[in-house]
Amino acid sequence: xxxxxxxxxxxxxxxxxxxxxxxxxxxxxxxxxxxxxxxxxxxxxxxxxxxxxxxxxxxxxxxxxxxxxxxxxxxxxxxxxxxxxxxxxxxxxxxxxxxxxxxxxxxxxxxxxxxxxxxxxxxxxxxxxxxxxxxxxxxxxxxxxxxxxxxxxxxxxxxxxxxxxxxxxxxxxxxxxxxxxxxxxxxxxxxxxxxxxxxxxxxxxxxxxxxxxxxxxxxxxxxxxxxxxxxxxxxxxxxxxxxxxxxxxxxxxxxxxxxxxxxxxxxxxxxxxxxxxxxxxxxxxxxxxxxxxxxxxxxxxxxxxxxxxxxxxxxxxxxxxxxxxxxxxxxxxxxxxxxxxxxxxxxxxxxxxxxxxxxxxxxxxxxxxxxxxxxxxxxxxxxxxxxxxxxxxxxxxxxxxxxxxxxxx
Numbered sequence: 001x002x003x004x005x006x007x008x009x010x011x012x013x014x015x016x017x018x019x020x021x022x023x024x025x026x027x028x029x030x031x032x033x034x035x036x037x038x039x040x041x042x043x044x045x046x047x048x049x050x051x052x053x054x055x056x057x058x059x060x061x062x063x064x065x066x067x068x069x070x071x072x073x074x075x076x077x078x079x080x081x082x083x084x085x086x087x088x089x090x091x092x093x094x095x096x097x098x099x100x101x102x103x104x105x106x107x108x109x110x111x112x113x114x115x116x117x118x119x120x121x122x123x124x125x126x127x128x129x130x131x132x133x134x135x136x137x138x139x140x141x142x143x144x145x146x147x148x149x150x151x152x153x154x155x156x157x158x159x160x161x162x163x164x165x166x167x168x169x170x171x172x173x174x175x176x177x178x179x180x181x182x183x184x185x186x187x188x189x190x191x192x193x194x195x196x197x198x199x200x201x202x203x204x205x206x207x208x209x210x211x212x213x214x215x216x217x218x219x220x221x222x223x224x225x226x227x228x229x230x231x232x233x234x235x236x237x238x239x240x241x242x243x244x245x246x247x248x249x250x251x252x253x254x255x256x257x258x259x260x261x262x263x264x265x266x267x268x269x270x271x272x273x274x275x276x277x278x279x280x281x282x283x284x285x286x287x288x289x290x291x292x293x294x295x296x297x298x299x300x301x302x303x304x305x306x307x308x309x310x311x312x313x314x315x316x317x318x319x320x321x322x323x324x325x326x327x328x329x330x331x332x333x334x335x336x337x338x339x340x341x342x343x344x345x346x347x348x349x350x351x352x353x354x355x356x357x358x359x360x361x362x363x364x365x366x367x368x369x370x371x372x373x374x375x376x377x378x379x380x381x382x383x384x385x386x387x388x389x390x391x392x393x394x395x396x397x398x399x400x401x402x403x404x405x406x407x408x409x
Contacts, residue, residue, distance in 0.1 A: 005137060012140030019147025020118075023157060027114045031080035032160025035113055037087055039106065040064055042099040044089075045241050052253035057087040068106075077106035090253060093237030093246045094194045095162070100240060113160065120168035121153075127171035128337045131178055131310055132344040142343075146336065151367035156330035163333045166196045170317070170337065174310035182218050186225030189313065194233035198324065198331065202316030205295060209312055212299035262326055264377045270327040271385040277378055288323035294396055295319065301400040308399060314338035318392050322385075332365050332384060338391050339365070342398065357394035361387040 050056050065081040102109040125146070129139040146153050156163050173188035193200050203226060210219045238246055262268040264277065272284040302308070314337035321327050321334060342358030364387030367380060374380045
């Protein structure tokens with residue numbers, strides 16, 4: 001190891017330590033409202049019927065607040081119970097099921113969850129950077145940047161969401177894809193989708209590209225793994241809820257959600273909201289169709305390769321973020337693997353523009369310091385969506401171009 005490489009690794013490690021300290025400081029000072037809702041939901045599943053009925057959520061929110069006060073729960077527990085007395089129950093039955101082992105005091109279970117989240121964060125960053133050919137110093141610098149300057153990560157820490165766990169599943173699925181273990185890859189991606197449906201487009205995007213290349217055998221193996229894992233998740237959720245219809249109730253609850261787009265002011269960064277604010281048009285469906293059409297056009301020019309297969313996974317995540325009418329700030333974490341793909345080291349005539357696009361996209365998606373410099377939330381959301389579009393378009397160009405190193409093995 002050269003002295004320059006050693007110094008780079010040492011500096012990056014110091015930054016990672018500082019970032020990890022900031023991560024834990026933020027984690028241990030938050031009430032984690034998203035975690036609370038799933039933590040409570042795992043209990044409600046066994047204690048009440050009509051789980052997804054809004055009246056049930058309101059009633060049980062008050063019940064658990066009263067119970068926390070009567071039992072002398074910690075101030076943190078009582079604070080988050082007061083804040084979330086009107087529960088929002090829209091997560092999948094499978095997500096509540098996997099929270100079921102957390103049956104202890106709130107703060108102890110939250111600590112366990114935060115440990116899992118931090119380990120998952122390290123895992124998915126390590127896997128994606130390794131898969132896409134990054135050297136150790138660059139991987140550590142990216143890790144430090146995310147810990148110190150990436151606002152979507154801070155937002156995720158504050159609310160206590162499971163994005164890092166989902167990303168770890170996607171990373172493992174990407175690793176299985178690169179190794180051509182397609183049954184395992186399909187199963188892992190399906191489990192990630194059953195945990196958080198906002199990654200649902202990863203599978204159809206993958207199948208679109210494989211169908212264009214007539215990779216029927218790979219597709220069938222992948223679909224078989226996905227089908228088995230989906231069936232297992234459905235059965236597990238039904239058993240835990242002791243209901244044969246709980247998944248239908250969940251789907252009905254989703255359909256019954258208010259059709260009005262959640263406004264920017266409460267944290268919705270969706271491109272559809274930005275377009276509506278600037279033009280008055282509801283563009284969510286149009287954005288999805290435009291993104292799908294762009295993908296279809298590239299799929300027939302694509303240069304297949306094991307790592308390019310893996311890039312389709314974050315590409316599907318970004319397509320969802322561009323077309324969804326609801327994108328919370330912490331959802332932008334799902335863009336990082338695609339930026340890792342764009343920033344991968346490789347030779348070729350298109351490398352510098354690709355990497356420049358990755359740097360610009362990452363800077364825009366970081367939100368900080370743009371949020372302090374912009375005059376309104378609309379401008380901040382516009383910048384973030386510009387980062388999404390740059391990452392999406394640059395990846396499509398990279399996959400379609402003859403100069404791309406997408407075929408690297």
